[in-house]
Amino acid sequence: MPTQHIIALLIAERDKLNRAIEALQGSAKRRGRPPKAVAELAAPVASVPKRKRQSAARRKAQAERMKAYWAAKRKKTK
Numbered sequence: 270m271p272t273q274h275i276i277a278l279l280i281a282e283r284d285k286l287n288r289a290i291e292a293l294q295g296s297a298k299r300r301g302r303p304p305k306a307v308a309e310l311a312a313p314v315a316s317v318p319k320r321k322r323q324s325a326a327r328r329k330a331q332a333e334r335m336k337a338y339w340a341a342k343r344k345k346t347k
Contacts, residue, residue, distance in 0.1 A: 323331070
């Protein structure tokens, strides 16, 4: 028997076993929150990039714009 034929038979057998295992375990897609034990085994989440901070000058300019905005709103309602 040629080696390639033996490898093909072994791969086919492996695929059959994988399908049987999946059928016995149930569906792979699960809905809802995972069990607590599974969540602990999961890989740690990558760190979240830090958000950019506003400089003092930019924060002051924003405050002035908002004060003008709200003053205009108050003037409009009167």
